[in-house]
Structures are given as C-alpha cells and as structure tokens.
Amino acid sequence: MSLTTGKITGVNGNMVTVAVTGNIMQNEVAYIIKGKERLKSEIVRIGDGVAFLQVFESTKGLLIGDLVEFSGQLLSVQLGPGLLTQIYDGLQNPLPEIAKEYGFFLPRGVEKKPLDDEKLWEFTPAVKKGDLVTGGSVVGHVPEGIFQHAIMIPFDFSGEFVIEEIVAAGKYAIKDTICRIKDNRDKIFEIAMTFRWPVKIPIKAYRDKIVPTEPLVTQARIIDTFFPVAKGGTFCIPGPFGAGKTVLQHILSRHATADIIVVAACGERAGEVVELLREFPVLEDPRTGKTLMDRTIIICNTSSMPVAAREASVYTAVTLAEYYRQMGLDVLLLADSTSRWAQAMRELSGRLEEIPGEEAFPAYLESRIAEFYERAGLVQLYNGKTGSLTIGGTVSPAGGNFEEPVTQSTLKVVSAFLGLSRDRANARRFPSIHPLESWSKYESFIDKNIIIEARELLRRGNEVNQMMMVVGEEGTSMDDFELYLKSEFLDSVYLQQNAFDPVDAASNRERQKHVFNVVRKILETDFRLETKEEARTIFYRLRQIFIDWNYIDMKSAEFKTQEDEINKLIEEHSENEKGV
Amino acid sequence: MRKVYNKILNIVGNVITVKATDVSYEELAEITTARGKSLAQVIKLDGDLVSLQVFAGTKGISVNDEVRFLGHPMMVTFSDDMLGRIFDGAGNPRDKGPLLTENMIPVAGPAVNPAKRIIPNRMIRTNIPMIDVFNSLVVSQKLPIFSISGEPYNELLARVALQAQVDMIILGGIGLKYDEYMKFKFTLEQGGALSRSVFFVNTASDPIVESLMVPDLALAVAERFALKGKDVLVLLTDMTNFSDALKEIAITMEQVPSNRGYPGDLYSQLAARYEKAVDFEEAGSITVLAVTTMPGDDVTHPVPDNTGYITEGQFYLHHGYIDPFGSLSRLKQNVNSEKRSRKDHRAIMDGMIQLYAQFIETEEKRSMGFRMSDWDQKLLKYGGMFRSQMMDLSVNISLEDALDRGWKILAECFKPEETRMRTELIKEFWPNGAK
Structure with missing residues (x-):
C-alpha cells in the first residue's frame, strides 16, 4: 500500500496546513520531509482536501510546497519489556x-x-499449545528489574484465539515471535514481546472496573490520614508558584507505596527533572533495596521543548502507566503540570481559530481533562488479578486563583483535592496542603469520625486565632486559648512533615496509626492550665519532644523512651490525674 | 540571486503582507524604503501570501517598496570581537565600531537535552548580603527581579553584574530608557567590566519589534560563549516590555488573547528564553538575571505570574530593599549547606529572617498603639539594625563578613537563648564568647 502524501500550503507557528488528495484519518501521524529531517506531526483537523497538522518540532525554515508523508498510524507508543x-x-x-x-x-x-531491539530477555511461557487467549491475556513472563514483566497478547485482539505454538523458555529479543495464535477462521497471527498502542485510546482489556477503596499509602501524614488517595483513584494538587507543588510531587514519587511510578514532567522547569534524573538512579527504595529508578519511568517534556509534544507527553505517560496496570501492578502517574498541558491545547485551539471559551481555553477543555483522569481506575483483569492506576496532577492556576478553568474542570472529575496555600508555604509549613480547604472522597485507614473531629478542632483553632488578632491574647478565654494551642500542636507535629529528614520524610501506615493515637490523646486531654504563659510553655515543650520523636526510627529503642517522655508530660499536666 | 518583490498587499500595525513564493517560515527579508532599510521576519505563510513583522515598524512604508528575502532566519555574529561592543535589536552596531559580519550563527536554537544538564551547585557571590546570605544566586539559575517603576532595579542589576564572579556579562536591554542605558554603560565602564561585556540594547525610542529579538540575540551569543567554557551572566531588562511587544504583535495578527490581552503562548515564549539558562557538563554556563516590572505592583498580573512559574525563584525589590519575604532562590539549598558554605550559613539565614518576621509584627503593633514590652523593644532595635546593616543596598561585603555581621547584630540585641540558634553554633560564633 503506498502512503498518502501531500504538500504544505501554509505555516502559522506550529500549525501547518497541507493539501492532500489520498485517504487520511483524524489524529494520524504525518512527517514533514525537510532534507534528512523528518518532522513528526499529527492531524488535528481535516477540511476539504486540506489536513491541519500540529507539528511536534520547530517549524522554522519550512517552505510552501514541502513534502508531507502520512503514516496511516495514530500517534502511538511502543510497549514491551525495558520501559x-x-x-x-x-x-x-x-x-x-x-x-x-x-x-x-x-x-x-x-x-x-x-x-x-537486540537485548535478550529470559522468557518463561505461561500458556501451552491449545490454550485459549484474548487481547490482554498473559502468555509468559520476563524478569524486568524487580518485576516479572507479563508478556501479553496485544490489547486490540478481540474474541478468542487458540495458541498454535509457543516458544520454549529461553532468551529472546523483543522483536522475536514468541507465539502464534489462530482465530476462529483459522487465520494465524504472530505475537512478539512488543507491540504499539495509540496513546489517545484507553486500554480496556480487563473484565471490570471496580470502585477504589484501599488507600495508596503516600507516607505523607496529611495526605494519608486526612486527605487519602485510593489505589486507582484520582487527585489534584493546585497551588500558586512557590507553594511547593513540585517538591510535593517529588516526595510522592519517592515515598508512595505503588509498584511503578510514571512521572510526566510536562512543560515545567528542566532543572526540576534533572534532580529526578540525577538522584533517582542513586537513591535507594527502602522497600525493594533497589534504586528508585528501577520502578520509575520519566516522561520529560520541559517548558522549552516544543509545545505540541507537551500535549502528547501526558498521553504517552498515561498509556505506559496503563500497560503496567494490565500486569496486575499498582501504578501511580504523577503529571506536573496539567495546566501546561491545557495551555498547549489552548495554543493549538487558537491557531485553529476555534471559538474560545473562558480565558481562551477551548470549549472541550473540560471533556479532555475528564477523559484523562477517567483513565485512572482499579480494574479486575481477565486472570482475576487486580491492577490499579492512580493519577495525580498538579495544577498551576494563573495568579494562584483557583477560580480558573483548568482548576475548576479538574475539581469536577477528581476525588481528592490537595490545595496548596501560599500562606502556609510562606510560613514554612510544609507540605503546604491547606487542611481546611482540601478534601478527599476516599477513606483513610484511620476512623472517619476521628478525622472529622480533628478537622473540626483545626477549624475552631483557626477561628480563635483570627479572633485573637483583633482582641489580643488578654481578651481570649482560657478554654479558647487551649483549643488554639491544640490545633497549632496538631498542625506542627502531624500535618507538617520534614521532607529533608531521613526518618520524618516517610511515615508508613503503622507509624501514622500509632503516632496519631498519641496526638489524639493530647487533643482529648483536659490540661490543668493556670496562665496563658504556662499553657504556651507546656505546649511548646510537648511540641519539641514530639517533633524530636518524629525524627526517631520506629524500630529503635529510643522511640519507646521518647514516647514515655510524652506520656509523662501529658500526665503531669492533665486535669484528670490518669489522663484520658 | 533572491527574488525581489515590490508589491505590498497589506500593512496592518507592524505587519506587512506580500505575495511571494519559495519563502521559508521565520526567514528574514530586507525592506528598502525612502527612509532606509529595515529587516523583517516571516511570521505566517498562507499559500503565496507571506506575512512579515517589520523590525523598524511600518511607518512610511509604501506599497511599492522593495522586499528582498534573504534566504536565512535571524542570525547574529559571534566572535571575541564582540566584547565591549554595543548592538541594537537587529544586531547592528549602535556604538561607532565596525559592522561585524563574520561567523554568523542562528538565534533561538534548539533546547538543551535535559539528560545533559547537571544539578547546579556553584554559588555566584555578589557581595550583597540579601542575596549571598539569604537567597544565594547559583550558576545557571534564572531569576527575575520583581519590581515596580521607580525602584532602583537597574542599579541593582548593574551592581550584580559588576561584582558577580563571572567571565562575561551580556546585557539585553528591552525598551530601556535612554538614560538608563547610558547609566549601565557608564557603571560598567567605571567598574572596568565593559571589556568583558556585550550589550544588545533596544531603547524605548527604538522600534518595538526589534525589542522582540533582543533576548534571542543575547542568549544565542551567551550560549556560544558558554559552550566555549565561559560562565556567562545574562541580564534582561525589562521582560515586561518584551511581553508587551509580544502582545502587540499577537493582537495585530488577530490571535485570540487569553488573559488581559496577552497571547496564549506567553508562558511558552518566556520559558523558551529563560530555559536557556544552563550549566553545561564540562563546559561553561548561562545564568539569567532579569527584571520584571509588575504593572500596578500586582504579582498576579500575567507577566510576573507566568514568569514566577518558569524561573527558579524571584527577588522582590520594594522601597529600595530586597524584601526578605517573597524573595526566594529555589537553588540556594544546593550551595548553602555545610559542605559548600560556612556551617552557620543556614542557621543565620533562617534565624535572622524569623526574628525579622517578629519585628514586622511588633512594628505593626506599635503603629496600632499597643504598649511595647521589653521583648518588643529588643525586636525594634534588631529590625533597625537589620535594615541598615544588612538590607540596605549600599552594603557591600563578602558572604563571610555578612555572616559575622549577622552574629554581631544578634549579640547586640539579644541573649543567645533568645535567638533559637543551636547551642553548638552559639559556642563557636557568638561574639566575645557566650556563656
């Protein structure tokens, strides 16, 4: 089959119009031929004899009449071991x-x-001749780092196929045929360890999508306890510049207890990606003993790289993430920042001269964002295993104002909102997730009612604080003052976490449960307080011991001694001698 | 021989349209008018209709003027002969020196491969305590000064340029007032730095389209010097003028504006320039220090807002001081650790700012008429000393002297335990030996 070709008739930024007569399809990949260079582009609109291409590279130097080759393929990624x-x-x-x-x-x-192509993988078959398979069925495994990488029948094979032949265990390259399958009309297909998948089409080779319930432990206390994220769930992190979005994403990519992390650095600073690139290969993942890089894929399209490829990068990332989910793994995709992706859509829409929506974003912004987050989910695979894809995206709202289209469209579709606050960041309260404005629809491993009470305390503490600014400490009752100190205490020792301390940076489920019980005890204790000065001293002392406790490894003997110290202090100052 | 066209179809704003063939995207053309010659750049191709933005503006262009396409995109000369020279936004000399046409290089080249970047860890010392101690400038950092008209931001820029330990300085002046330009020139001349500087200056009275080229010219030249192993400091002032020029062209081209008239790609346009800042593995570096004036002192204005998302921190210049609140160097952690700086650096940085924050609260209380306690009095004394001996822009001392001065100020105002400094540091650094 000969390829369709065309000639350039117009250039405007990264938008090129092409006169074409043959068969073309929407979202097909095309190449502009410029000497030895082949500039990759994608059809984004088709008119009468005209294709509109968004070019993934700089269009400098293109001429009217330059040759364009259409590939007949949608924009796709290669899947297989080695990702x-x-x-x-x-x-x-x-x-x-x-x-x-x-x-x-x-x-x-x-x-x-x-x-x-050349690398050899140790393949172990999981099926035998005569077995029935379909798209997504596992036919064997190869070890890939710390995982058994499942070799699957390409996801677009629908219906039943019979294994005609499968190779014996041994070493194979990804391009080698490892099995031959037959459909019900006796047509034979050869299957290799690799295949391509179009990025804008979700992978749906699973039995069922089920409701995410189990928490994905991120080891950030404020998230896991207060605003949890479920395996297979969605969350967003909006925040103005300087509030610590990227630092939070980095913390999640290091400590979240997912099997695989896919980081999509989309339109952000190159310097930030460099930190990941240079540090992940040397940082150890305490859970596996291997480096963090062993469980990570980084998709990196930083702000000075071409804009159209920025739009594609998010889809590339989510497709790779879905692929590993199909193997029954828990995958976490972190997209930083979805606003840059939305801006890329806006630039494209402007060049297509579409009627703009709010702030010139295209009218389909909302549905695109919804489609993207809907690719997250907990799924039951054909073999009964479950796999999950959790998606977290940062949002960079213009002027730090959450009332803008990208934040609002995102909030409609995600189930957890971790809003970052500039005030908290300025006060060096990290992570700067706002405890009163954020929310999550998922359930934490700590009882819901306890969390509601704790949040109520934070809210009232905040009210007292506001009031004190007007009437001063003198005008505040002792009960209110105690309430305020308790809420400050909860904030300082539990919500805030020191990302630079090796112990405090990651707090696992067990530790959070244990520590939160002690926090709760303090919050529920009636303290015997005579003066405000005394109250402040007691709470500052408690805070100091508690923060030191946060820095002590839970497995060490010191952990217990420090805890006794805290209990002793509580008892000394408790109204009720035994404490509560 | 390139074809010459002499039928201009449209003139709208600074954009003209001609019918032409064999013209490539972003190619340059030369337009000859009765007033002289001007360069123009192709910004849109639509069949045989070619739109060009005219660098010198379209005033006085007649429909029969000659348009000659040059067959190449924007280029700039690159050689050591550029040192000490001053060019305009089209790359022509604006001093009395000779025209340089040797070794032309393209501007706005491709992005650096992130896999080839390294984590920057070299401090650029400026002898300004508010920078060196509190928000250290790091090689390859991109940092804007957020300010408003009337503040001495250009003086600050010139001073940093003069005192920073870099091999070369490249100034990109965008819509710079003529006297500001002369002041820059004078300051660098006086400081003996002119011979290691290159200026690309578009003044407020020069054509606005030319200003769009200034950052690209400056950064293209900087990139070549960096590849040759030089540590280059690029100064861009004022990037708000650059953004406004972008806005003007976008509106002329009937692009849909996104926010307050600015084009939707403002972020990408700014990022393409700022992201040129780099520390090359086994070669030199580019550090970008820019000025962004905030219209109406509003940081949520699209220009400072987009800039803040791109750059690695910002310096706020308010009332003649670098404001310790809001100012941020995102890379300072890479250079102020015990390993790379003096061991009391971080403690002084955090401790003095926390006390200054308390001083601000006290100052507010005082202005509301609250009674001042002993502690308040101490804070007031501290705040005054901090302002005059640390924040004042005339302070010109090394990092080590500034740290020592920090301890001295603390010792004059407080008892050791009131500063929340670690005991170990107090023992070592408290002047005249603390108990």
Whole structure:
C-alpha cells in the first residue's frame, strides 16, 4: 500500500496546513520531509482536501510546497519489556540515547527507538499449545528489574484465539515471535514481546472496573490520614508558584507505596527533572533495596521543548502507566503540570481559530481533562488479578486563583483535592496542603469520625486565632486559648512533615496509626492550665519532644523512651490525674 | 540571486503582507524604503501570501517598496570581537565600531537535552548580603527581579553584574530608557567590566519589534560563549516590555488573547528564553538575571505570574530593599549547606529572617498603639539594625563578613537563648564568647 502524501500550503507557528488528495484519518501521524529531517506531526483537523497538522518540532525554515508523508498510524507508543528506568521525551524518544549521539542539544526531526531491539530477555511461557487467549491475556513472563514483566497478547485482539505454538523458555529479543495464535477462521497471527498502542485510546482489556477503596499509602501524614488517595483513584494538587507543588510531587514519587511510578514532567522547569534524573538512579527504595529508578519511568517534556509534544507527553505517560496496570501492578502517574498541558491545547485551539471559551481555553477543555483522569481506575483483569492506576496532577492556576478553568474542570472529575496555600508555604509549613480547604472522597485507614473531629478542632483553632488578632491574647478565654494551642500542636507535629529528614520524610501506615493515637490523646486531654504563659510553655515543650520523636526510627529503642517522655508530660499536666 | 518583490498587499500595525513564493517560515527579508532599510521576519505563510513583522515598524512604508528575502532566519555574529561592543535589536552596531559580519550563527536554537544538564551547585557571590546570605544566586539559575517603576532595579542589576564572579556579562536591554542605558554603560565602564561585556540594547525610542529579538540575540551569543567554557551572566531588562511587544504583535495578527490581552503562548515564549539558562557538563554556563516590572505592583498580573512559574525563584525589590519575604532562590539549598558554605550559613539565614518576621509584627503593633514590652523593644532595635546593616543596598561585603555581621547584630540585641540558634553554633560564633 503506498502512503498518502501531500504538500504544505501554509505555516502559522506550529500549525501547518497541507493539501492532500489520498485517504487520511483524524489524529494520524504525518512527517514533514525537510532534507534528512523528518518532522513528526499529527492531524488535528481535516477540511476539504486540506489536513491541519500540529507539528511536534520547530517549524522554522519550512517552505510552501514541502513534502508531507502520512503514516496511516495514530500517534502511538511502543510497549514491551525495558520501559522501566527509561527517560523519554513526550513522543517516547529516549533522551539519554539522543544525548549520546547528538550532544547538548535536542536535534530536530530525529526519532529513536524507544526500546532496545537486540537485548535478550529470559522468557518463561505461561500458556501451552491449545490454550485459549484474548487481547490482554498473559502468555509468559520476563524478569524486568524487580518485576516479572507479563508478556501479553496485544490489547486490540478481540474474541478468542487458540495458541498454535509457543516458544520454549529461553532468551529472546523483543522483536522475536514468541507465539502464534489462530482465530476462529483459522487465520494465524504472530505475537512478539512488543507491540504499539495509540496513546489517545484507553486500554480496556480487563473484565471490570471496580470502585477504589484501599488507600495508596503516600507516607505523607496529611495526605494519608486526612486527605487519602485510593489505589486507582484520582487527585489534584493546585497551588500558586512557590507553594511547593513540585517538591510535593517529588516526595510522592519517592515515598508512595505503588509498584511503578510514571512521572510526566510536562512543560515545567528542566532543572526540576534533572534532580529526578540525577538522584533517582542513586537513591535507594527502602522497600525493594533497589534504586528508585528501577520502578520509575520519566516522561520529560520541559517548558522549552516544543509545545505540541507537551500535549502528547501526558498521553504517552498515561498509556505506559496503563500497560503496567494490565500486569496486575499498582501504578501511580504523577503529571506536573496539567495546566501546561491545557495551555498547549489552548495554543493549538487558537491557531485553529476555534471559538474560545473562558480565558481562551477551548470549549472541550473540560471533556479532555475528564477523559484523562477517567483513565485512572482499579480494574479486575481477565486472570482475576487486580491492577490499579492512580493519577495525580498538579495544577498551576494563573495568579494562584483557583477560580480558573483548568482548576475548576479538574475539581469536577477528581476525588481528592490537595490545595496548596501560599500562606502556609510562606510560613514554612510544609507540605503546604491547606487542611481546611482540601478534601478527599476516599477513606483513610484511620476512623472517619476521628478525622472529622480533628478537622473540626483545626477549624475552631483557626477561628480563635483570627479572633485573637483583633482582641489580643488578654481578651481570649482560657478554654479558647487551649483549643488554639491544640490545633497549632496538631498542625506542627502531624500535618507538617520534614521532607529533608531521613526518618520524618516517610511515615508508613503503622507509624501514622500509632503516632496519631498519641496526638489524639493530647487533643482529648483536659490540661490543668493556670496562665496563658504556662499553657504556651507546656505546649511548646510537648511540641519539641514530639517533633524530636518524629525524627526517631520506629524500630529503635529510643522511640519507646521518647514516647514515655510524652506520656509523662501529658500526665503531669492533665486535669484528670490518669489522663484520658 | 533572491527574488525581489515590490508589491505590498497589506500593512496592518507592524505587519506587512506580500505575495511571494519559495519563502521559508521565520526567514528574514530586507525592506528598502525612502527612509532606509529595515529587516523583517516571516511570521505566517498562507499559500503565496507571506506575512512579515517589520523590525523598524511600518511607518512610511509604501506599497511599492522593495522586499528582498534573504534566504536565512535571524542570525547574529559571534566572535571575541564582540566584547565591549554595543548592538541594537537587529544586531547592528549602535556604538561607532565596525559592522561585524563574520561567523554568523542562528538565534533561538534548539533546547538543551535535559539528560545533559547537571544539578547546579556553584554559588555566584555578589557581595550583597540579601542575596549571598539569604537567597544565594547559583550558576545557571534564572531569576527575575520583581519590581515596580521607580525602584532602583537597574542599579541593582548593574551592581550584580559588576561584582558577580563571572567571565562575561551580556546585557539585553528591552525598551530601556535612554538614560538608563547610558547609566549601565557608564557603571560598567567605571567598574572596568565593559571589556568583558556585550550589550544588545533596544531603547524605548527604538522600534518595538526589534525589542522582540533582543533576548534571542543575547542568549544565542551567551550560549556560544558558554559552550566555549565561559560562565556567562545574562541580564534582561525589562521582560515586561518584551511581553508587551509580544502582545502587540499577537493582537495585530488577530490571535485570540487569553488573559488581559496577552497571547496564549506567553508562558511558552518566556520559558523558551529563560530555559536557556544552563550549566553545561564540562563546559561553561548561562545564568539569567532579569527584571520584571509588575504593572500596578500586582504579582498576579500575567507577566510576573507566568514568569514566577518558569524561573527558579524571584527577588522582590520594594522601597529600595530586597524584601526578605517573597524573595526566594529555589537553588540556594544546593550551595548553602555545610559542605559548600560556612556551617552557620543556614542557621543565620533562617534565624535572622524569623526574628525579622517578629519585628514586622511588633512594628505593626506599635503603629496600632499597643504598649511595647521589653521583648518588643529588643525586636525594634534588631529590625533597625537589620535594615541598615544588612538590607540596605549600599552594603557591600563578602558572604563571610555578612555572616559575622549577622552574629554581631544578634549579640547586640539579644541573649543567645533568645535567638533559637543551636547551642553548638552559639559556642563557636557568638561574639566575645557566650556563656
């Protein structure tokens, strides 16, 4: 079949119009041929004999009449063993490989193979001749780092197929045929360890999507206890610049207890990605003993890289994440920042001269954001296992104002909202998630009613604080003052967490439950307080001991001694001698 | 020989349209008018209709003027001969020196591969305590000064340029007032730094389209010097003028504005420039220090807002001081640790700011007429000393001297335990030996 070709008739920024006569389809990939360079682009609109392309590279130097080749394929990624530890650009080109060949700068019009064709993998079959399979069925495994990577029948094979032949255990490259399957009309298909999947089409090779209930432990106390995220759930982190969005994302990517982390650095600072690139290969994951990189894929399309590829990068990331979910793993996708992705859509929409919606964002912004987050989920696979994909996106609202289209569209579709506050960031209260404005629809591993009470205390403490600013400490009753000190205490020792301390940075489920019980005890104790000065001293003392406690490893003997110290202090000052 | 066209179809704002073939996107053209020659750049191709933005503006262009396409995009000369020279936004000399046409390089080149970047960890010392101690500037950082008209931001920029330990300074002046430009020139000349500087200056009276080119020219040249191993400091003032020029062209081209008239790609446009800041593995570096004036002192205005999301922190310049609140260097952690700086650096940084924050509260209380306690009096004394001996822009001392001065101020105002400093540091650094 000969490929359709066309000629450029117009250039406007990264939007190119092409006169074309053959068959083309929406979202098909096309290449603009410029000498040796092949500029990848995607059809975003089709008119009468005209294709509108968004070009994933700089359009500098293009001429009217330049040749365009259409590929007949949708924009897709390659799936197979070897994806983990990779650093890709938004179109799945491996950046370290490009650096090896081209040096400091990103060349235009170059494509690199995402996976190594030659590398041999130790394959173990999981099916035998005569077994029935369908798209998504596992036919064998290869070890990939710390995981058994499932080799699956490509997801678009629908209906039943019979295994005609499967290779014996041994070493194979990803392009080798490892099995042959037959459909009910006796047509034979050859299956390799790798296949492609279009990024904008969700992978649905599973039996059922089920409601996420089990928490994904992030080891950040304020999230896990107060605003939990479920495995297979969605959450968003909006915040003005300087509030610590990216730092929080980095903390999550390090400590969250998911099997696989996919980081999509979308339109943000290159420097931030460099931290991940340089540190993850040397940081140890305490749960596996391997480096963090072993469970990570980084998709990196930073702000100075071409805008259209930024739009694609989010889809590339979610597709790779879905692929690992199909193996029954818990995958966490962190997208930083979805606002840059939305802006990329806005730029494209403007060039297409579409009628703009609010703040010039396209009218379909909301549905695109919804479609993206809907790709998260807890699924039951054909083999009965479950896999989950949790999606968390940061949002960078213009002017830090949450009443803007991207934040609002996101809030409609996510189930947890971790709003960052500039005031908390300025007061160095990290993570700067606002405890009164944030919410989550998921359930924590700590009883719901207890959490409601704790939040109520924070709210009232805040009210007292506001009041004190007007009437001063003198005009505040002792009960109110105690309430205020308690809420400050809860904030300082539990909501805030020191990301730079090796122990405090990650607090597991067991520790959170244990520590929160002690916090609760303090909050519920009636303290014997004579003067405000005395009250302040007692609480500051408690705070100091407690923060020190946060820095002590739970397995060490000191942990218990420090806890006794806290209990002693509570009893000394409790109204009721035995405490509560 | 390139074809010459002499039929201009449309002139709208600073954009003209001609019918032409074989023209490439972003190619340059030369327009010859009765008033002289001007460069123009292709910004849209639609069949055989070519739209160009004219650098010198369209005033006085007649429909029969000659448009000659040059067959290449915007280029700039690059050589050591540029040192000490001053160019305009089209890359032509604005001093009396010769035209340089050797070794032309394209501007606005491709992005740096993130896999080739390294984590920056070299401090740039400026001898300004508010920077060195409290928000250290780091090689390859991109940092704007957020300010308002009337503040001495250009003086600050010139001083940093003069005192910073870098190999080269490249100034990009965008819509710079003529006297400000002369002041820059004078300051660097006096400081003996002109011979290691290159200026690209578009003044307020120069054509606005030319101002759009200034950052690209400055950064393209900086990039080449950095690749040759030089540590280059690029100063861009004022990026709000640059954004306004973008806005003007976008509106002329009938693009849908996104926020207060600015084009939807403002973020990408600014990022493409700021992200040129880099520390090359085994070569030099580019550090970008820019000025962003905030219209109406409003940080949520699209220009400072988008800038804040791109840059690695910001310095707020308010009432002649670098404001310790809001100012932030996101990379300071990379250079102020015990390993890379003096061991009391972080403690002084945090401790003095916390006390200054308390002083501000006390100052507010005082202005509301509350009675001042002994502690309040101490804070008031401290705040005054901190302002005059640390924050004042005329203070010009090394990082180590500034740290020592910090301890001295603390010792003059407080008892050791009132400062919340770690005991170990107090033992070592408290002047005249603390108990």
